Amino acid sequence: MDAIKIVLAGQPNVGKSMLINAMSGSNSLKVGNFSGVTVEKTELCFEHHCHMFEMVDLPGTYSIRGYSQDEKVAYDYLLNEEYDVIINVLDSTHLQRNLLLTLELLKLNKKMVLALNMADEAKKEGLEIDVKQLEAIIGVPVILVSANTKEGVEELLEKIHDIADSPHRDNSNIIYSNPVEEEILALSTFFDERAFKLRDLSSREMAIRILFEDKDLYQELHSKPIMIELQPRIVASLEHIYTHHDSKNITDIKASEYIAIARGIRMETVTCHRKKGQKTLTKKIDDILLNKVVGIPIFLFFMWALFQLTFELGAVPMDLIDAGFGAFGEIVGAIIPHEGTKSLIVDGIIPGVGAVVMFLPNIIILYIGLALLETTGYMSRVAFMLDGFFHKFGLHGKSFIPLVTGFGCTVPAYMSTRTLKSEKDRLITLFILGFMSCGAKLPVYVLFAGAFFGAEQAGDILFIIYIAGALLGLVMAKILRIFVFKGEDEPFVMEMPKYRMPSLALIWHTVYSKAMGYLKKAGTFILAASMLIWFATAYPKQPILGAEYEVKIDQASGDEVKIASLKNELQLAELEGSYLGQIGKASEPFFAPLGFDWKMAVALETGLAAKEVVVSTLGVLYAVGDDVDEGNASLISALQANVSFASAMAFIVFVMIYLPCLAASMVFAKEAGGYRYLFYLFLFTTFVAWVLSFITYRILV
Amino acid sequence: MKLSELKKGDRAIIIKIDTDASLKARLVSFGVARGSEFSVEAYSVGNQTVEILVDGTLIGLRRSEAVDIEVEKI
Ligand SMILES: Nc1nc2c(ncn2[C@@H]2O[C@H](COP(=O)(O)OP(=O)(O)OP(=O)(O)O)[C@@H](O)[C@H]2O)c(=O)[nH]1
Ligand SMILES: [Mg+2]
Numbered sequence: 173m174d175a176i177k178i179v180l181a182g183q184p185n186v187g188k189s190m191l192i193n194a195m196s197g198s199n200s201l202k203v204g205n206f207s208g209v210t211v212e213k214t215e216l217c218f219e220h221h222c223h224m225f226e227m228v229d230l231p232g233t234y235s236i237r238g239y240s241q242d243e244k245v246a247y248d249y250l251l252n253e254e255y256d257v258i259i260n261v262l263d264s265t266h267l268q269r270n271l272l273l274t275l276e277l278l279k280l281n282k283k284m285v286l287a288l289n290m291a292d293e294a295k296k297e298g299l300e301i302d303v304k305q306l307e308a309i310i311g312v313p314v315i316l317v318s319a320n321t322k323e324g325v326e327e328l329l330e331k332i333h334d335i336a337d338s339p340h341r342d343n344s345n346i347i348y349s350n351p352v353e354e355e356i357l358a359l360s361t362f363f364d365e366r367a368f369k370l371r372d373l374s375s376r377e378m379a380i381r382i383l384f385e386d387k388d389l390y391q392e393l394h395s396k397p398i399m400i401e402l403q404p405r406i407v408a409s410l411e412h413i414y415t416h417h418d419s420k421n422i423t424d425i426k427a428s429e430y431i432a433i434a435r436g437i438r439m440e441t442v443t444c445h446r447k448k449g450q451k452t453l454t455k456k457i458d459d460i461l462l463n464k465v466v467g468i469p470i471f472l473f474f475m476w477a478l479f480q481l482t483f484e485l486g487a488v489p490m491d492l493i494d495a496g497f498g499a500f501g502e503i504v505g506a507i508i509p510h511e512g513t514k515s516l517i518v519d520g521i522i523p524g525v526g527a528v529v530m531f532l533p534n535i536i537i538l539y540i541g542l543a544l545l546e547t548t549g550y551m552s553r554v555a556f557m558l559d560g561f562f563h564k565f566g567l568h569g570k571s572f573i574p575l576v577t578g579f580g581c582t583v584p585a586y587m588s589t590r591t592l593k594s595e596k597d598r599l600i601t602l603f604i605l606g607f608m609s610c611g612a613k614l615p616v617y618v619l620f621a622g623a624f625f626g627a628e629q630a631g632d633i634l635f636i637i638y639i640a641g642a643l644l645g646l647v648m649a650k651i652l653r654i655f656v657f658k659g660e661d662e663p664f665v666m667e668m669p670k671y672r673m674p675s676l677a678l679i680w681h682t683v684y685s686k687a688m689g690y691l692k693k694a695g696t697f698i699l700a701a702s703m704l705i706w707f708a709t710a711y712p713k714q715p716i717l718g719a720e721y722e723v724k725i726d727q728a729s730g731d732e733v734k735i736a737s738l739k740n741e742l743q744l745a746e747l748e749g750s751y752l753g754q755i756g757k758a759s760e761p762f763f764a765p766l767g768f769d770w771k772m773a774v775a776l777e778t779g780l781a782a783k784e785v786v787v788s789t790l791g792v793l794y795a796v797g798d799d800v801d802e803g804n805a806s807l808i809s810a811l812q813a814n815v816s817f818a819s820a821m822a823f824i825v826f827v828m829i830y831l832p833c834l835a836a837s838m839v840f841a842k843e844a845g846g847y848r849y850l851f852y853l854f855l856f857t858t859f860v861a862w863v864l865s866f867i868t869y870r871i872l873v
Numbered sequence: 874m875k876l877s878e879l880k881k882g883d884r885a886i887i888i889k890i891d892t893d894a895s896l897k898a899r900l901v902s903f904g905v906a907r908g909s910e911f912s913v914e915a916y917s918v919g920n921q922t923v924e925i926l927v928d929g930t931l932i933g934l935r936r937s938e939a940v941d942i943e944v945e946k947i
Contacts, residue, residue: 183902234899234902234903235898235899235901235902237898239895239898239899265929266928266929266930268904268928268929269902269903269904269928269929269930272901272902272904273902423894423897423898424897424906424907427897427898427901427906428906428907428908430901431901431904431906431908431909434904454931455914458914458915458924458931462914462915462917462924464915464916464917464918467917467918468918552933555933556917556922556924556933557917557918557922559917559921559922559933559935560917560918560919560921560922560935560936561918561921563921563935569922569933569935661937663892663896663899663935663937663938664922664933664934664935664938665896665899665900665903665932665933665934665935665938666932666933667903667930667931667932667933668924668931668932668933669931670931
């Protein structure tokens with residue numbers, strides 16, 4: 173049997189993605205408590221009662237005629253694609269507003285079922301919904317579900333089988349205001365008398381569409397002879413409706429009719445058992461978090477606390493992991509006899525991968541913080557509080573969402589700019605997103621902050637680095653707005669979701685999947701990169717150089733100190749003569765004014781592939797350099813010994829600003845609309861990074 | 874009076890929305906239209922943005938939009 177294709181449509185943040193997760197018993201779709209979590213259509217297949225269900229998750233859309241880019245995706249899909257059933261997901265606790273979209277969806281004439289989600293919340297709020305009555309009015313099956321407690325989910329799945337098998341849909345019994353109903357009746361009688369048919373539309377449906385100026389229908393009617401008789405009647409009907417509504421704008425009239433219908437349906441079907449005037453929990457929390465005086469300081473405190481925790485808590489397992497990798501390296505080194513293989517593993521793979529894995533605890537804490545921000549409902553509040561501030565810098569308050577997402581990973585952050593309506597706002601946000609340091613840059617900062625500041629300060633330094641990046645982004649946005657992307661502003665209208673206590677399972681899955689992603693990357697991409705870097709440091713072999721030193725060492729004739737320093741010299745010379753050394757040396761002049769030696773230069777260059785590679789490159793380079801004398805000194809002490817404070821700070825600044833990783837760059841090009849933009853981004857970020865690093869270095873040196 | 878002139882805690886009813894069509898449509902899909910009742914829940918620093926409560930939904934608006942909405946206090 174063929175798969176049933178089911179598309180989920182509904183307003184944003186009603187739980188569409190979570191409902192699919194509940195129905196399919198997986199956790200693959202991203203869920204968050206703000207509008208615009210899902211920004212592109214996502215498909216998922218699973219089996220139910222020996223039937224393949226193909227579910228399509230669409231971005232939420234407030235009305236069917238989309239406003240922003242992600243909403244247009246939903247609109248295009250619903251209108252132009254083939255599918256069997258629409259599940260219209262509604263938030264039971266906001267039925268009236270959600271029904272506005274339902275009224276529009278009904279016009280698509282597709283098989284449909286209403287899933288009244290958040291049944292658990294409705295119950296808690298004392299709302300009782302008369303499902304039978306609602307079914308009778310809308311004319312499609314209605315089911316109360318909760319993606320959270322899973323009640324009604326099985327029933328919904330059963331219902332989909334029934335609907336997919338049923339030949340057609342029942343008519344709905346939606347009643348407009350009296351004057352409109354009178355005119356509908358007049359026009360539909362007119363059609364009936366003449367037995368006029370068009371497509372599969374009923375006379376009533378035709379009448380409604382004519383009154384509300386459906387352009388397509390007018391086009392079709394245009395060439396029909398009936399138009400001659402019809403026209404004067406339409407004019408008279410509209411005249412009547414205009415007088416009644418005291419307006420000549422049919423869009424406004426349609427809007428108030430729809431709102432009246434939605435209100436009517438709600439009043440007929442929902443009873444509220446809660447006393448009026450009680451302060452809701454959301455209101456109580458908002459009174460504190462949105463407070464004019466303390467609101468923003470509280471937000472800054474949360475961010476500060478997050479980075480403090482990231483460093484402090486992360487440091488404990490970090491040392492263990494570091495020591496673990498070190499010990500592992502020694503054991504492996506002792507087992508493997510072959511010199512080349514041993515070096516590859518001990519000097520290449522282990523320090524390279526180890527340098528990345530070491531920071532997993534920090535990354536996890538950062539991800540937990542971001543997940544809390546996303547799932548509690550606080551995110552939209554911060555956007556609300558910061559809009560005034562952002563607006564002064566030519567950014568939109570909603571840009572806050574991609575910007576915060578960017579602290580985790582820049583790739584989804586680029587995609588979430590789709591919720592911005594204005595193209596200019598989007599481009600500006602895309603250009604400055606790289607300034608929001610992503611999770612992969614965290615290892616670099618933790619490493620350098622740990623190496624050059626005391627443990628008590630390091631957390632503050634992290635906070636300062638992230639805030640400085642964000643502020644710099646704002647300044648750049650202003651500059652771009654003035655000189656490049658001029659143009660008027662997009663209005664700020666944004667729904668503030670209710671506060672929700674995120675379930676442990678939700679946080680766990682969000683963080684777990686990201687942490688696994690990080691480890692997987694360390695085990696594949698970073699592993700390969702470390703091997704590559706090792707090869708580039710070990711080759712080409714330099715026999716002449718080796719022979720030269722051989723002679724010198726012989727000449728030293730037993731002087732231990734001299735031999736040791738000669739060996740060290742040889743190692744350095746070999747490293748500088750390697751492929752990687754040659755690359756580093758070639759680009760050294762470019763980086764020299766910033767106080768970077770060639771090793772740091774190379775780390776930045778390999779970091780273009782992925783930011784984690786910056787630390788793994790440093791790991792490999794310093795591991796190769798020191799296994800003669802001190803044994804396994806950690807990367808931190810290697811940095812302290814080899815890099816000056818001023819260079820280190822300039823390095824942090826450069827990493828903070830320069831081009832995001834390869835994967836993100838590709839997504840950037842796609843989202844911005846061409847590789848030409850990527851080229852601009854490269855110039856822009858490299859220029860800014862160089863200048864600011866230079867200034868940092870000159871001030872501190 | 875204008876929505877932006879209301880104080881925190883005030884309740885009012887919308888008389889007229891005087892913005893471009895796309896913003897108006899957006900407001901309508903939030904349930905904000907002529908005749909809607911709402912209350913002002915919060916202002917951000919410098920009254921840059923205002924949060925209103927319309928039939929259970931909290932909506933954030935910018936000041937420049939709030940001045941285009943004609944209301945009557947109740
Ligand atoms: N209490 C409760 N919360 C729910 C339920 N369904 C979803 N949620 C919460 O509602 C929020 C929104 O869920 P999502 O699945 O991301 O919503 P969406 O409709 O996909 O949103 P967009 O992708 O932005 O359109 C999340 O915080 C969920 O935890 C439910 O049945 N009960
Ligand atoms: Mg979603």
